[in-house]
Amino acid sequence: MSGTRAIQEHDRRDDERETSSPGVFWRFWAAATVSGAGTAVTALALPLVALTVLDATAFQVALLAAAGQVSWLLLSLPAGVLAQRVPLRRLQVTLDLVRFAALGSLPLAWWIGTLTYPHLLFAALVTGSATVLFDIGNSTFLPAVVPARQLAARNSVMSGTHAVTDTGGPSLGGVLIGATGPVGALVVDAASYLASAVLLRTLPENRPAPRTSESALRLMRAGWRYVTKHPVMRPCMIWATAANFLNAALVALTPLYLVREAGLDSVQLGLVLAMDGVGALAGAAVAVRVTTRLGTARGVIVADLAGGALLLLAPLTTSAGDAYWFALGNAGFAFGTVIGSITTRTYRQTQSPPELLSRVMATVRFVSWGALPLGALTAGLLATRFGAHTALWTVCAAALLPPLYLFSTKVGRHRDLV
Numbered sequence: 122m123s124g125t126r127a128i129q130e131h132d133r134r135d136d137e138r139e140t141s142s143p144g145v146f147w148r149f150w151a152a153a154t155v156s157g158a159g160t161a162v163t164a165l166a167l168p169l170v171a172l173t174v175l176d177a178t179a180f181q182v183a184l185l186a187a188a189g190q191v192s193w194l195l196l197s198l199p200a201g202v203l204a205q206r207v208p209l210r211r212l213q214v215t216l217d218l219v220r221f222a223a224l225g226s227l228p229l230a231w232w233i234g235t236l237t238y239p240h241l242l243f244a245a246l247v248t249g250s251a252t253v254l255f256d257i258g259n260s261t262f263l264p265a266v267v268p269a270r271q272l273a274a275r276n277s278v279m280s281g282t283h284a285v286t287d288t289g290g291p292s293l294g295g296v297l298i299g300a301t302g303p304v305g306a307l308v309v310d311a312a313s314y315l316a317s318a319v320l321l322r323t324l325p326e327n328r329p330a331p332r333t334s335e336s337a338l339r340l341m342r343a344g345w346r347y348v349t350k351h352p353v354m355r356p357c358m359i360w361a362t363a364a365n366f367l368n369a370a371l372v373a374l375t376p377l378y379l380v381r382e383a384g385l386d387s388v389q390l391g392l393v394l395a396m397d398g399v400g401a402l403a404g405a406a407v408a409v410r411v412t413t414r415l416g417t418a419r420g421v422i423v424a425d426l427a428g429g430a431l432l433l434l435a436p437l438t439t440s441a442g443d444a445y446w447f448a449l450g451n452a453g454f455a456f457g458t459v460i461g462s463i464t465t466r467t468y469r470q471t472q473s474p475p476e477l478l479s480r481v482m483a484t485v486r487f488v489s490w491g492a493l494p495l496g497a498l499t500a501g502l503l504a505t506r507f508g509a510h511t512a513l514w515t516v517c518a519a520a521l522l523p524p525l526y527l528f529s530t531k532v533g534r535h536r537d538l539v
Contacts, residue, residue, distance in 0.1 A: 152320035157286040159313030169303040189249035193490045200257040201483025209262045216255040217318035223247040225311035261479040273467045280405040344480025356530040357465040361489040363523040369496030378509040400452030404459035416536030421461040425524035428457020
């Protein structure tokens with residue numbers, strides 16, 4: 122598609138979105154919220170089923186977690202092609218039903234006495250794969266149902282909601298597990314995906330891009346080349362990758378340091394961890410105002426620098442009595458990162474050619490989310506070699522590097538992402 126045709130197609134889609142019902146976004150939001158809450162509960166319920174019902178070993182629990190994450194490396198790029206070639210509403214509904222069936226099979230197997238660890242591992246792999254496809258589909262679906270001028274505000278709503286479900290999901294999972302047991306929580310979890318599918322079924326269907334003779338590999342390469350050669354998207358992707366690497370390292374170190382070094386109990390640990398969601402929610406609430414006042418490029422850099430500076434407070438925690446330093450640093454880091462995430466994601470959604478959007482989003486997810494296991498592994502190696510406190514200081518100091526890198530690129534020379 123030529124540049125002129127791409128602009129015309131984008132304008133046509135925007136006109137179509139203008140005439141859509143005001144309730145379309147909120148039904149989309151409700152489906153994503155229910156689905157996100159289900160995913161957050163799954164993250165807690167699955168390992169607890171392994172531990173308490175199947176008496177799994179530590180390695181088996183780790184393998185279960187890996188099964189839920191490995192699809193980011195395996196499926197992100199193909200997911201971008203899939204999201205372009207099939208009707209997105211149909212895809213999202215199907216993926217929700219797949220997750221409903223995979224998780225719903227576990228309580229059924231437990232009830233008839235046939236639940237096994239391989240079954241649990243398979244369910245984790247299936248739900249993880251479906252979640253990757255669903256997430257990339259959602260990032261492409263949102264611009265299909267929301268006018269371009271509203272994307273920044275709607276992305277803020279979505280990011281804020283994501284912060285709430287990430288914070289409250291495990292807590293809700295804990296309440297459900299306490300009331301019904303881990304297997305009972307999976308029943309509620311499976312039902313959340315069914316509810317999401319019902320809500321998504323009410324949305325208008327988008328029209329997939331016209332079929333081409335190009336192979337899937339060629340299409341993935343086109344998305345890769347577009348992002349890696351783009352003067353703004355490439356540095357923003359590198360920034361996001363570094364931020365995710367450090368976030369994964371921090372997440373890996375947090376329970377180790379706070380429990381073993383600072384002596385927090387499980388309740389105190391949960392409260393400190395919840396501050397990540399509080400910071401993310403605050404960042405989502407002010408992201409548009411910050412970038413309107415400072416500019417989209419400067420807003421990302423300033424917010425991330427401020428978040429990195431606040432994270433330097435975290436290692437000051439040495440006991441339960443001063444855990445507020447860690448909580449404040451954790452919230453500040455999440456605050457800055459979320460503002461950057463909302464702003465750069467909106468830029469990709471509005472500036473990518475419509476026929477490349479799903480592959481652009483998939484490329485960025487493949488690279489930036491692929492850094493998560495590497496960050497966690499690096500944190501573990503640092504803690505093993507130098508101790509948890511030194512490793513924490515290293516990670517927190519390194520949090521200043523991503524915004525400094527972004528400042529050194531073309532992005533740092535302009536007020537806005539252009």
